[in-house]
Amino acid sequence: MFSKAAWGGSGAALRLQVSAAGLLFVLLVGAIWAVSLWRSRADAIGRAEARAANLSLLLAGNVASVFERAEIALGETASQLERELAGPGIDRHALWALVDAGTALVPAISRIGVFDEAGHQICGLPLERCQQLEVADREYFIELRGHPGNETSVWGPYVSRVDGRSTLVLARALRHPDGRFAGVVIALVPLSHFAELLAAADLGRGGAAALRGPDLGLFLRSPPLDSMLPAAPSDDLRRAVQASPAQGSFRGRGSADGIERQSAYQRLERHGLYVAVGLATREFLAPWRQQALWMYALFLLFASCAFLIVRLMLIGERDRWRIQQFADELETRVEQRTRDLRRLAAELDAAESRERRQLSRDLHDDLGQTLAAARIHLGALSNSGEAQVREVAARVGELIARANRSTRSLAVQLAPPMLDDLGLPEALEWLGEEIERSFGLKVSVVDDGQRKDLSPEARSILYRATRELLINAAKHAQAESAEVEIERVGGSIVVRVRDCGVGFDPQVLAAAKGQGLGLLSVRERLAFIGGSAELASLPGDGTLATLTAPLADAASEA
Secondary structure (H helix, E strand, O other): OOOHHHHHHHHHHHHHHHHHHHHHHHHHHHHHHHHHHHHHHHHHHHHHHHHHHHHHHHHHHHHHHHHHHHHHHHHHHHHHHHHHHOOOOOOHHHHHHHHHHHHHHOOOOOEEEEEEOOOEEEEOOOOOOOOOOEOOOOHHHHHHHHOOOOOOEEEEEEEOOOOOOEEEEEEEEEEOOOOOEEEEEEEEEEHHHHHHHHHOOOOOOOOEEEEEOOOOOEEEEEOOOOOOOOOOOOHHHHHHHHHOOOEEEEEEEOOOOOOEEEEEEEEEOOOOEEEEEEEEHHHHOHHHHHHHHHHHHHHHHHHHHHHHHHHHHOOOHHHHHHHHHHHHHHHHHHHHHHHHHHHHHHHHHHHHHHHHHHHHHHHHHHHHHHHHHHHHHHHHHHOOOOHHHHHHHHHHHHHHHHHHHHHHHHHHHHOOHHHHHOOHHHHHHHHHHHHHHHHOOEEEEEEOOOOOOOOHHHHHHHHHHHHHHHHHHHHOOOOOEEEEEEEEEOOEEEEEEEEOOOOOOHHHHHHOOOOOOOHHHHHHHHHHOOOEEEEEEOOOOOEEEEEEEEOHHHHHHO
């Protein structure tokens, strides 16, 4: 019997073990998912870092290319001027042509200007607007006058005195043949040209690119900042440049807008400027956040399912015992109901057999005697003298004789005495002869010759099923012949009824309502005694019926 105390001790230990195992499993899966998310986030950051570095390198190359082309134009102009300074004097017309050619050579240059040692303009800038233009107060003029050399330096940004635009100035000193300072030649490059270069980069939403001076002061930013926002570099940028002046990467928030970005910078070595690129963290981590949200939802679903499974596994032993008891009781009831149904089917079959035998006796004794008496009276009538009466009596006598034969045949078919006396094979052979005599269907019966001990119930079901199949073949299948095979297979007897008639569609038969010993009735009765019935047919290809029933020994053992 079920012990509540025993269940309480062992059940508590089992619940504790299963709960611990389930919790550890959920934690293990959660740890695996967390590591996977961490790795995918690190991969996304790594890809953003590499992309920012590539963009900064590309933009730095584009900016340096502008400076290099401007330097070439300045170098050509300075060399020509220094050669003329060594000669008899400066040819202003040739100088103007040279300046115009240099300006046309580099589209980024708005104008090239030439100034003497006092800072007065010689040529290049539009004098009609700036008659008294001087650059003696500019930082680059003061620096180059004190330290003249052959290098070109970048200065600014300045607000141009020519057109009012923010402009970077590329300046180079001019020298007399004896090395003395002779003036400067400058090229004006508007910041708007660099703005176009920065804006062409695909930075995504929230991304930014900037051009900064040697002290990290902001020259230009894309997209541009509101004039009210601070332009000072962030502390993260200062620390990164201090640690790696030439190039580097860092992640931090912008000092102007507070947006967190993955940033990279490149220093233009010859000019001391910096190109910085930043990709918004919220933008490049958006796919990862979406993935993390889905994985979190899946983990919650998994954890809920795991909890439910553990909960189901922790159903008490008492409940399991009750369920098992209920299942056993239900199985017992089903088995009892099955036995009752089989017994009822056997009783119904026995009652039907008795009714058939009674009907057979009534046909033989009552109707047969009546037909015999009618023949006697007809015989007396045929002895009368009238020829016409004798002729009619003879025809009626033939009809009565035919009816008498049919009655005897039907009586024997309904309850053939040889079925119990000789066995099923002999009864089926006699049945084949009767079917051929009554319906013209040629029937051949083939028996394997083995002993076949059957219960009376099995003999009766197999005989009646075979009889109905043969009658159907004769009446409906339009068959000319049929074959009955009787074979012992293991502990069963198999009866196959095959005809060469028109056949039928089994699905149509399945949908039809059977009558008498139809296929459904045969299957049910054979199933009750442990047998089966199957039909195989195709339109135009005949029909094969296979009846199987257990032998008496096998049925008793089962």
